[in-house]
Amino acid sequence: SIADANDEAQFAELRTLGELNTIAKRFGVQTMIEGPGHVPMHKIKENIDLQQEICEEAPFYTLGPLTTDVAPAYDHITSGIGAAMIAWWGTAMLCYVTPKEHLGLPNRDDVKTGVITYKIAAHAADLAKGHPGAQEWDDALSDARFEFRWEDQF
Template sequence: CRKHDIVLSLGNTARSGCIHDRRDKMQVAEIRQNIVLAHRALERGVQVIIEGCGGHIRSDRIPSYIKYQKGLSPFPLFVAGPLPTDIAIGFDHIAGACGGSAASAAGADYLCYITPAEHLGLPTPAAVKEGLIAFRIAAHIGDTVKYGRDAQDKTVAELRAALDREGQIRCSMDPGRARELSDGEAECTMCGEFCAIKIMREF
């Protein structure tokens, strides 16, 4: 692994299967074992990330679980999801992105995306794209908290204030999708002629 500059990802197999599962002795033992293995790899010049806090974790527990694991070792933490609800079947990419943004904001370093097909079957390319975009958004939300990376959000806010619809679309995660949904109007579709920005400009 050192010769070929391979990064090991030490897996998280003792994941919670539903949000009613609490962290147990097996999960803690796995975390500690992965940390031991990570140190052994690093001593031999092999880079490591550790998978943990994945699976199904109730929303209010996500930050404390992340901080617990990050507090045990210096290694980057990779999380699958986590899913903060069990009822989003068919929309697990949305539920997972909610959990992923909370995990990222709490200190997780990598997010593993989930597709709408999670728990149902193998995803199509379209489902993969949906999952990836959902988790790119989740990661961005986390980055605004961890690193203050909100310059792009400020740009979009300024474009919105300037009623520059095309500019907003260009700055979006998926311009093609945004353009497809746009009705072509400059002002907010919800407000129409009662657009607060346009009215304020008159005064």
């Protein structure tokens, strides 16, 4: 829930994950830290910054995060917003969310919708971070639009 985003309990869990990460590193075990699922936009950067500090920059993966709780059947959109933001600030991996999140089990179309949403979110983050190829892809699409090359836009 958004209500407990970045609260003491969530940060206590993050500190525990940091301790476990330190122990694992001592034994040569690689770790990946699971991030929160519900964080409003204005708290995302604080969350990832603290994770990177406490967990010594261990790879962070997130399911979203969902940026609001008031969009049942549209959680793929609210989480896509959070995913773009947290990816821009350095999360290592995004786990997609489907329209069925919190409502039921996804079907094939739900999974497709979730994956497409997250591909867009990841590209938006790549563009913001200046990743090679991201701007070129946008430029190519812009050229296709300008030149009315409809098929090239897909």
